[in-house]
Amino acid sequence: MTELPPDPAEPARLAQTFAEVEDALLSRWPETKLEPSLDRIQAFTELLGDPQRSFRSVHVTGTNGKTSTSRMIETLLRALDLRTGRFTSPHLEKMSERISIDGEPLDDEGFVRAFNDVAPYTHLVDAEQEHPLSFFETIVGMAYASFAEAPVDVAVVEVGMGGAWDATNVIDADVAVVLPIAVDHEKYLGDDPATIAVEKAGIIKPGSVAVLAEQTPEVAAVLMARVAEVGASVAREGVEFGVAARTPAVGGQMLSLQGVHARYDDVFLPLYGAHQAQNAAVALAAVESFGSGALDDDLVRAAFAEVTSPGRLEIIRRSPTIVLDAAHNPHGAEALAAALEDSFAFSPLVGVMGVMSDKDHEGLLNVLEPHLTYLVCTQNSSSRSMSAATLARTATEIFGEDRVSVVPDLAEAIDRAATLAEAGEAIEVSIGAGAVLVTGSVVTVGEARAMLKGRR
Template sequence: MDYIQALDYIHGTWKFGTKLGLENISYLLQLLGNPHRKLRCIHIAGTNGKGSVTVMTASILEKAGYKTGLFISPYLEDFRERIQINQNYIPKDDLARLTDVVKQKVEQMLAEGRPHPTEFEVVTAIGFCYFAEQNVDYAVIEVGLGGRLDSTNVIDPLVSVITSIDYDHKDILGDTLAKIAYEKAGIIKPGRPVVVYPQQDEAMDVIKQVCQQRQSPLIEVSYSDIEAIDDSIDGQHFNYNEGKWTFNRLYIPLLGKHQLMNAATAITAVLVLRKYMGVAISDKAIAEGLSVTKWPGRLELVHRQPYVLLDGAHNPQGAQSLANAIKNYFPHNRVIMVLGILADKDVRAILEVLVPLAAYIITTRPDSPRAIEAERLLTLVKEMNVQGQAIDNIEFAVQTSLDMAEPDDLVVISGSLYLIGRVRTYLKGVLVH
């Protein structure tokens, strides 16, 4: 099996849908020798911010001198983004070889009459096999969907982290914050410490209850521990005080005030490793890890004159963070938006936040069968009294927005990570930095 064949096989398993539960992945991993049991993991769940916290945590561990695995989803441009060690994507040959190994075990499962693993289960198995084979010191694992029944939840992490919880995937996770929080809290393991981003009371009450039941130490991150110093399109400086540890003038190159809380959550997670597990992580490693964190496609400024901002905001909370950033960093700029949203998201709520900020909106259709049609999205935009046009072709939609923009304008491209990945690839060929 070569690399292209491996990708074809992996993507071909999408037809088996999303099936939450641990029985299938547990059996597949058993056939593979239980590679996940050889890993020391940090497990991160949440509705918003879990990707940011995952990459920050991994960056800090790398700067502390550890061989650090990173497992994230989805990817933007290159499938191999999902499985990394020290910011190096899994090599194509290794991906092909391990996919073939996993495929053989899947075929054994099918011969035994077991259900076919889902795409995410297959990718999870490949990632765990790679990290175990490469003997990583630590693996930072981002939950795919929910937590309790997500295929990554077979691990027994050193520390669990729960980021901001909000409404998303309500058809799967539940229609109340309490139900969603219960699913996220499923990653909490007996006796293992849990770091939690500030939550609404309804969600926090559930997390506290689960921690009490499982006798898991709960460490809450607090807004009051953060002191913002300065904030610009080049990044942010802040102070952070966590009990007996004080960090002065930390820097993150990420935009959006919410990233300060994500950074505080990542810092707290590694401090818990230091305190509870005796992991050697210096203050210098924490500062350096944060300072070089990269998280493409999330409030990512990719060009100036005109400003071009990419953000995969795909739910109302994410849209609000984007709106706050637009108001904070670009208060006087004319805004031209390119929007492409999945139909199973809370489309109207997203539009209600973003549309009033735009002078003109171009709607398009992300690379997903779940995407809302560009014409239908434009109809909803026009109901909010903003003019625009629908362009199905993503590249043409983006180029049209760039052609319209004056040097001081802001072009915002948002709505779905399925859109952002393709846009990033296109812009690399047309923008001169």
């Protein structure tokens, strides 16, 4: 049944507070409900005066690593004295994190203003289209209008899902970044990487530079076919650029990066894991391609040293150590597992996991089982969250009954895990290096982060 849009005779209600904006946006189609078309967002941005045409852009897609890479690209661009906008999703703790200008999320007042600037046009689109504007389409419009008003020199835009028909794709980006492609969002994108790659390749436009992370042969073939079809230029990880060397270090890792135009040595990246080194190489290649030349060595080192990526192997607390990682599919879990092996020596490592019901929780559990001494199954506050009991049923089959417990309340689950990590001898491991890993969903990690920051 088609949902009736709001009555166009009623003027859009302007918001007074952040909570009112949140309520208005959440009353629209959720991010999980999609109708693959650019019709609504094109109608919306046209009414707004096509703000996305007033700035240059770098567009970022792929299965995992989009937010971290977007943050790195933006940090490098800002180091070049460019005014930046950044659009990322989903948010960890607060909706306004999605729209950043000059590296800072919009404050509450700015977010309200951004909503009110576009609100009068939302009802016009709702009235004319078969389906109303979604939450995601509306916030993309807010972001593009905010970037035009700032005005920014360049926007770094993370795709929400897919590429070709993602609402962000009304931009024609100078640089299209495609991070590694694996399976996620099967319902909408397909169930094999090559099929998904067709959708993600849609952000590569005529005259752009495609910066491609290392891919499987079948995915690479799809992406290169798109490059040839539209006459784009290409920079490929492992051919034109890549990680020349990396060494885990205290607080992160030391890198040597081979860019498209130069090599950069002694680069400290304060993030953990080989996947973040790969993201750094891609980000560097994207910025070199955007500016068409080598960057200053000292600028590159200074920029990467400042990079943060909340909720991505983030140590949020000590004693015991609590690590947050937003891995929510097997591909993300593999990167997390490799980083745990590479950079940490936690024993015991107690997992706290809360997943969304539409995710491959069995795949996640299988990847992480060898790295976790014990698992506390929990859930987050989202209506899409899988119940802790359902997760535990699968976890018990993989971990065994004696390594799994069910604590539906997230705060209690973290406390239980912290107690187990501190009392290592209770699970036959020596005391001293116990830690807690909270993972399984961006929402779970965001809620945990908000709780734990409040306790520090």
